[in-house]
Amino acid sequence: MSSAPEYDVIVIGAGHNGLTAAAYLAGAGLSTLVLERREVVGGCCITEEIAPGCRASTASYIASMLRPEVVRDLELASHGLRMVPCDPALQVAFPDGNVVPWWADRNRVVGELQKFSVRDARTFLRVDEQLKKLARYLQPFFLEPPPQFSGRGFEACWNLLQLGRRFRGIRGDEIAQLVSFLTGSLGEFLDRNYECERVKTLFLANNVYGKHGGPYDGGSALGLLFHLLSGGDDELQGFYGHVIGGMGSITQALAAAGRKRGVEIRTSAAVENIEVRDGCVRGVILENGTRLLARTVLSNADPKRTFLGLVDARELPEDFRHAVKGIKMNGPCAKVNFVLAEEPRVNGMPADASPAQRSLFTLVPSLEFAEGCYDIAKFGDIPEQLWVDCVVASNVDETLAPPGRHIMTCFVQYVPYFLRQGTWEEKRPLLGERVTKTIAEYAPNVPGAIIAQQVLTPLDLERTYGLTEGNIFHGDLTLEQLFFMRPVPGWSQYRTPIVGLYLCGAGAHPGGGVTGAPGHNAAFQVLRDLRRRRQEARA
Numbered sequence: 001m002s003s004a005p006e007y008d009v010i011v012i013g014a015g016h017n018g019l020t021a022a023a024y025l026a027g028a029g030l031s032t033l034v035l036e037r038r039e040v041v042g043g044c045c046i047t048e049e050i051a052p053g054c055r056a057s058t059a060s061y062i063a064s065m066l067r068p069e070v071v072r073d074l075e076l077a078s079h080g081l082r083m084v085p086c087d088p089a090l091q092v093a094f095p096d097g098n099v100v101p102w103w104a105d106r107n108r109v110v111g112e113l114q115k116f117s118v119r120d121a122r123t124f125l126r127v128d129e130q131l132k133k134l135a136r137y138l139q140p141f142f143l144e145p146p147p148q149f150s151g152r153g154f155e156a157c158w159n160l161l162q163l164g165r166r167f168r169g170i171r172g173d174e175i176a177q178l179v180s181f182l183t184g185s186l187g188e189f190l191d192r193n194y195e196c197e198r199v200k201t202l203f204l205a206n207n208v209y210g211k212h213g214g215p216y217d218g219g220s221a222l223g224l225l226f227h228l229l230s231g232g233d234d235e236l237q238g239f240y241g242h243v244i245g246g247m248g249s250i251t252q253a254l255a256a257a258g259r260k261r262g263v264e265i266r267t268s269a270a271v272e273n274i275e276v277r278d279g280c281v282r283g284v285i286l287e288n289g290t291r292l293l294a295r296t297v298l299s300n301a302d303p304k305r306t307f308l309g310l311v312d313a314r315e316l317p318e319d320f321r322h323a324v325k326g327i328k329m330n331g332p333c334a335k336v337n338f339v340l341a342e343e344p345r346v347n348g349m350p351a352d353a354s355p356a357q358r359s360l361f362t363l364v365p366s367l368e369f370a371e372g373c374y375d376i377a378k379f380g381d382i383p384e385q386l387w388v389d390c391v392v393a394s395n396v397d398e399t400l401a402p403p404g405r406h407i408m409t410c411f412v413q414y415v416p417y418f419l420r421q422g423t424w425e426e427k428r429p430l431l432g433e434r435v436t437k438t439i440a441e442y443a444p445n446v447p448g449a450i451i452a453q454q455v456l457t458p459l460d461l462e463r464t465y466g467l468t469e470g471n472i473f474h475g476d477l478t479l480e481q482l483f484f485m486r487p488v489p490g491w492s493q494y495r496t497p498i499v500g501l502y503l504c505g506a507g508a509h510p511g512g513g514v515t516g517a518p519g520h521n522a523a524f525q526v527l528r529d530l531r532r533r534r535q536e537a538r539a
Contacts, residue, residue, distance in 0.1 A: 006293035007033045007264075009526070010284055012271050012310070013300030013466070013505065015043020019254035019263075020519030021298050021504040021526075023074050026261040028527055033292065034263060035284065037270035037466065041255050043300070044465050044472065045514050047246030047400075051452035054401045056337045057247040058454065059465055059472075060514050061391055061409045062086065064240050065231040066250065069143060070516035079253035079260075083232060083241035084396055086360065090240070092198075092205045093361045093442045097348035100202055101357060117196040127193055132237050134178050135228035142229060142517050145493040145525055146484040146509050181225050182479055187216035187367050189224070197366055204370060205362040209389075209413060210333050210472045210512065212378075214371035219478050226477070231515070242359070242396045250514060274299070274306075274501065276315040281500035296530070298522055300505040301466060302474035303327055303487040311498065320497050323488035327507075328481065330417045331458045331470030332377060336388075336435045339452040340406040344392060344443035359395035363388045363442055364413075373414040380420025382431055386438045387413040405451070410435055417458040417469045424459040431455055473512025474505055482511060494522040495529070502526055 011022045014036035026032040040046065044059035063083050071081065088101035100116075103109050106128060113121040181189075186207055190200040204215055207223035214220070232239035243249050255265060270287040274297060283293035299306040307316060307324045346361050364370055364387040376383040389411040394400045400407045412435055419427060432455040439446045458470025467474070475481050484492040487507045494502045494509075504522035506512040 004283070004291040004293050006283075007031045008294065009033070009296045009298065010035065010292060010294040011298045011300060011504065012274075012284065012306075013037075013043060014041035014251070014255070014265060014267070015300050015505065016045040016251050016254060016514055016516060017505045017519030017522075018043070018298070018300030019251055019258055020070055020074070020516040021300070021523040022263045022265075023254060023258040023261055024520065024523035025526060026258060026263045030296075032258075032263045033294070034258070034265045035269040035271055035286070035292075036265065036267045039268050041265060041267060042248050042251035044461075044467070045247045045251045047248030050337050050454045051339045051405075054339045054405055054407060054452065055246055056339075056400065056407050056409050056454070057243070057393065058337055058409075058456065059335060059461070060247050061335075061393070061411065062240055063231070063243050063247065063250065063514055064227065065229055065513050065515045065517075066241075067143065067231065067516045067520065068233060068235040070520055071233060074254065074257040076250070076253040076257060077233070079256040080245070081249055081253040082244040084244060084356075085232065085236075086240040086242060087356055088360070089238065090202075090205050091357065091361050092202055093346050093348065093363060094198065094201075095365055095441065098198070099346060099348040099350070099361065100198060102202055102206070113196075113199055113202075116198050117194070120194045120196050120199045123193055124199075130177065131224055132228055134181065135225045135237060137178065138225060139229055141483070142510050142515070143520060145521055146486075148484065148490075148493055181221045183218060184221045185216045185218055186220040186224065187214075187371070189221045190215075190367065201364060201366055204367055205364055205389075208370070209411070210331070211477050212328065212330065212332055212374075213478075214374035215367045216371055217374075222477070222479070222482075242391075242393060244397050245399055246393065246397070247514065254516075271310060273312070274310045274498075276311065276498050276501075279315070279497075279499055281498050296500050296502070296526055298502045298504040298526065300519070302329075302468050302471070302505060303503065303507040304329065304468045305466060306503065306507075307496070311501075315498060317497055320488065320491070327487060328476045328478065329469035329471040331461060331467065331472060332374075332414055332416070333470070333472060334412040334415045334431060334458055335456040335461070336410045336412060336432055337454040337456075338408040338410070338446075338450055339401065340408055340446065340449040341404065341451055342445060342449045343395065343406050344390070344408060344439070344449075345445045346443045355395040358392060360389075360391045361442070363390065363438060370414070377414040377416045380416045380418055382415055382419075382427060382434065384434060386415070386434055388435055388438050389413070390439065406449075408446075410439070415458060417462075424457040428455050428457055428460075431457060474507030475511075477511050483509060486511060494518075494525045
């Protein structure tokens with residue numbers, strides 16, 4: 001037992017946050033081991049072959065909020081990372097053949113909106129400025145632990161003061177607006193501000209992805225601010241980018257950056273148990289029986305998988321386990337990836353549209369349609385007509401497929417994890433058929449062009465990528481599960497009730513998306529705690 005290999009740090013899971021944390025910790029001089037249960041690194045941020053010579057971003061598919069600090073600090077460009085801005089950032093195809101793009105240039109967006117409503121075009125400029133300003137107030141919280149309000153006396157007052165300093169200069173009406181966005185519904189906000197249904201749908205197409213609730217549910221307006229946090233090489237608000245080589249290029253660059261700093265990465269190394277002794281972490285035991293020692297362990301797995309699956313129940317307070325059990329997961333989305341013999345020909349796509357414009361289109365006709373999809377899915381049924389977000393990645397990235405082949409990835413919103421009837425093994429073909437049928441209504445040539453199809457149900461997301469209940473965010477991004485409430489109240493600063501065990505994945509603040517922020521923040525929290533312990537030992 002004493003001869004078990006020992007490291008300063010072990011990171012469980014080689015997703016993008018685990019690799020980010022490992023690179024920072026190794027860069028600080030700590031011997032760091034990353035353990036990945038699959039045979040490849042990347043987690044959900046991965047590029048995989050779905051047909052001979054044809055690769056797709058099988059899970060996550062667009063880079064939006066990858067932190068510029070992470071890109072710069074870890075020199076990811078030198079390790080092959082290249083992102084091309086999406087322009088348009090999004091585009092909605094409507095059933096009547098109209099295609100409405102949202103360009104990077106605000107004036108071009110106004111020009112598009114004026115075709116439907118001059119009033120809404122004017123409103124867009126006002127609201128866009130308002131939203132971006134409010135998002136800037138939230139931006140600083142992204143790369144730091146949220147305040148801890150569980151203390152008493154001076155500590156609680158100090159934490160509250162620190163929080164208040166972040167909002168210096170905010171006006172009373174802006175506070176009201178911020179609270180409204182954090183608690184209100186997207187649909188009600190759009191109804192108050194816009195008159196044209198198509199303009200409202202354009203906003204809808206960029207929100208409520210991966211979360212429970214339709215656009216009229218409370219808290220659904222949060223996405224308007226969340227997606228305006230900055231990202232990309234140039235730290236642009238609302239950045240969306242195609243990653244050359246697929247999303248796996250991000251995690252390959254992170255892995256290379258980590259190895260350069262001394263990180264050891266083992267694949268096909270599933271962790272069976274996190275070893276705890278006297279309330280402190282001691283290491284991990286792999287499924288093959290191998291024991292590895294470390295006094296610091298970071299889990300990139302979601303909170304339920306970590307605390308209800310990898311840690312013995314006797315090592316955790318019962319109230320903590322109870323809170324973890326209550327985290328809302330039940331992922332409402334799926335993914336369908338295609339190899340096509342020809343590019344989708346979308347009804348109404350301008351004849352002179354560039355490959356970049358033809359590379360993405362969202363199929364959601366209205367807010368009412370989206371609300372109806374959710375109402376069906378929440379009772380365990382698969383909607384016959386689906387909300388589908390399509391990205392023809394090969395239009396901007398020729399490395400993904402040989403000539404004559406086209407890669408289209410489709411994110412499917414509002415399908416149930418828990419089916420009312422049948423199993424996902426039985427229903428997987430039905431989901432693929434309904435996605436194909438939905439796309440055919442807008443791009444009739446697609447069904448006849450399919451060479452290969454990969455259907456990832458919510459259950460597949462759980463089994464293949466380790467996402468409990470198929471939740472892509474490691475827990476819903478709702479107000480009661482964000483900020484100092486994430487993953488559970490009292491434990492929002494990456495630490496856990498076990499000394500030396502930390503969360504570094506999307507289940508911790510600030511949440512999901514390919515950002516690198518949870519991994520970055522957890523690594524720096526570890527380094528702060530190690531410095532404090534050394535100082536206490538010397539005192």
